[in-house]
Amino acid sequence: MNHLKDKVAIVTGASSGIGEATAIALAEAGAKVVLAARRTDRLQQLKERIKGDCLLVPTDVSNRSDVENLVKTTKDTYGKVDILINNAGVMLLSFLDKLHVEEWDRMIDVNIKGVLYGAAAVIPIMKEQKNGHIVNVASIAGHRVIPAASVYCGTKFAVRAISEGLRMELSPQSGIRVTIISPGIVQTELTHHITDPDVQQSVAKRSLTPLTSEDIANAIVYAVSQPQHVNVNEIMVRPTEQPN
Numbered sequence: 001m002n003h004l005k006d007k008v009a010i011v012t013g014a015s016s017g018i019g020e021a022t023a024i025a026l027a028e029a030g031a032k033v034v035l036a037a038r039r040t041d042r043l044q045q046l047k048e049r050i051k052g053d054c055l056l057v058p059t060d061v062s063n064r065s066d067v068e069n070l071v072k073t074t075k076d077t078y079g080k081v082d083i084l085i086n087n088a089g090v091m092l093l094s095f096l097d098k099l100h101v102e103e104w105d106r107m108i109d110v111n112i113k114g115v116l117y118g119a120a121a122v123i124p125i126m127k128e129q130k131n132g133h134i135v136n137v138a139s140i141a142g143h144r145v146i147p148a149a150s151v152y153c154g155t156k157f158a159v160r161a162i163s164e165g166l167r168m169e170l171s172p173q174s175g176i177r178v179t180i181i182s183p184g185i186v187q188t189e190l191t192h193h194i195t196d197p198d199v200q201q202s203v204a205k206r207s208l209t210p211l212t213s214e215d216i217a218n219a220i221v222y223a224v225s226q227p228q229h230v231n232v233n234e235i236m237v238r239p240t241e242q243p244n
Contacts, residue, residue, distance in 0.1 A: 013088030017188035061114030184238030
């Protein structure tokens with residue numbers, strides 16, 4: 001954990017779930033944490049819980065100028081950006097024939113463009129520093145296609161492809177490490193946003209014990225705590241009871 005002392009870490013989607021738990025875990029490990037999300041009230045509540053240096057920057061990751069402002073504010077405040085946790089995401093599951101096209105657009109904007117905007121904003125800083133760590137939260141859904149999750153799976157497959165491209169292009173030359181975190185079923189509020197009633201019923205019938213946000217936060221802290229010569233490329237974390 002000494003590798004995180006005084007590191008500057010941006011966490012998107014920090015207002016709940018995995019982002020919230022990760023921000024707390026990073027702060028406890030000694031990092032200076034920058035909280036980014038749209039819900040300012042939730043961020044303020046989290047900021048009050050965190051012991052240590054913490055900055056709050058309201059951000060919609062689907063808005064490129066918001067993300068650029070987030071990174072600029074971080075650099076202006078702390079003089080560097082060591083870690084970016086691209087965690088913000090939405091999971092609006094629905095069967096394709098329901099034609100929830102606006103929800104498809106939202107997932108593409110947040111899950112894919114948000115990751116790209118974050119990477120684009122930090123790459124110049126990290127290249128100048130000759131180090132940095134980009135962590136992109138994907139999903140087990142980025143490894144296999146699930147009925148009613150086709151578009152969501154597509155966005156998470158994209159996150160994994162983009163992440164691997166970043167690693168191949170940046171790590172050998174610039175010292176920028178890239179990690180993919182692929183969680184299985186996690187108990188978060190993501191499922192509360194599903195509008196398709198058929199999918200809602202299916203989720204409600206699920207009986208396994210899910211992961212907690214803290215489980216994924218622990219995996220993220222592990223990855224970013226490694227010494228510079230170690231790049232943890234991908235971590236897959238499933239509940240013990242999840243078969244696939």
